[in-house]
Amino acid sequence: MSHARKYLIAGNWKMNLNSAEGAELAQDVASLVGQQTEVSVCLSPTYTALESVSKVVNKSNLLLGAQNMHQEAAGAYTGEISAEMLRHLFASFVILGHSERREYCGETDTIVNEKTLAALAANLKPIVCVGETLEEREAGRISEVIKTQVQGALVGVTTAQAENLVIAYEPVWAIGTGKTATPEMAEAVHAEIRSLLSGLFGAEAADKIRILYGGSMKPENADDLLAQPNIDGGLIGGAALKANAFAGIVESALKLSK
Ligand code: PGA
Numbered sequence: 638m639s640h641a642r643k644y645l646i647a648g649n650w651k652m653n654l655n656s657a658e659g660a661e662l663a664q665d666v667a668s669l670v671g672q673q674t675e676v677s678v679c680l681s682p683t684y685t686a687l688e689s690v691s692k693v694v695n696k697s698n699l700l701l702g703a704q705n706m707h708q709e710a711a712g713a714y715t716g717e718i719s720a721e722m723l724r725h726l727f728a729s730f731v732i733l734g735h736s737e738r739r740e741y742c743g744e745t746d747t748i749v750n751e752k753t754l755a756a757l758a759a760n761l762k763p764i765v766c767v768g769e770t771l772e773e774r775e776a777g778r779i780s781e782v783i784k785t786q787v788q789g790a791l792v793g794v795t796t797a798q799a800e801n802l803v804i805a806y807e808p809v810w811a812i813g814t815g816k817t818a819t820p821e822m823a824e825a826v827h828a829e830i831r832s833l834l835s836g837l838f839g840a841e842a843a844d845k846i847r848i849l850y851g852g853s854m855k856p857e858n859a860d861d862l863l864a865q866p867n868i869d870g871g872l873i874g875g876a877a878l879k880a881n882a883f884a885g886i887v888e889s890a891l892k893l894s895k
Contacts (some may be wrong), residue, residue, distance in 0.1 A: 676870075731756050770810060817853045
């Protein structure tokens with residue numbers, strides 16, 4: 638069985654690991670799954686570990702991602718980091734609009750949109766995160782919330798740029814809670830996202846965009862999630878901090894790629 642798009646397994650280390658610890662974990666992941674090329678594998682450390690992890694990643698087929706960036710190219714934005722600075726360290730991806738940033742840092746769809754456009758302009762592939770809260774799910778508002786977030790994040794993105802986009806569906810209630818959406822629940826939302834993308838960019842471009850699932854993905858549930866036709870990878874938090882667990886998820890994607 639093979640999947641329509643190349644899987645992307647992206648680790649989101651969140652605010653964990655200093656630069657030395659990050660390099661060590663990257664080395665362990667590289668030893669396990671750093672040579673294969675069938676699945677894209679990306680590690681997203683904190684800003685302070687980007688450079689040390691970059692050095693490890695660059696000697697393998699692993700890719701580097703960041704967890705956030707500022708939308709402006711440079712200037713008086715104390716504490717911020719630009720897309721160009723990430724590119725300079727050979728980052729390929731940047732996670733944007735993670736629900737933790739929406740909740741704790743006040744990121745709106747407009748800000749996520751500005752960051753998405755800035756990332757694409759700098760040749761960084763944005764991993765745009767969307768997802769409903771438990772309250773929104775229980776109120777039957779999933780489609781409305783997802784539509785607002787997807788369309789809001791992608792205003793002004795051209796069809797030519799769309800192939801560099803990645804969307805991550807992360808139901809907020811499943812993040813770090815051990816509660817995973819069932820493969821069927823996730824697939825239903827992924828299919829909706831693909832049809833929204835098709836409305837924005839046409840079916841051909843939408844078919845090339847990878848849509849990741851995130852929220853308590855681990856080796857035990859990865860096979861069933863990744864086997865869904867519109868689930869093209871994972872954004873992994875907790876399980877990305879353990880080399881064996883993270884590599885196990887990559888192995889699931891490898892198996893399904895054959
Ligand atoms: P989790 O985090 O795998 O720990 O649920 C996923 C994420 O927040 O990206």
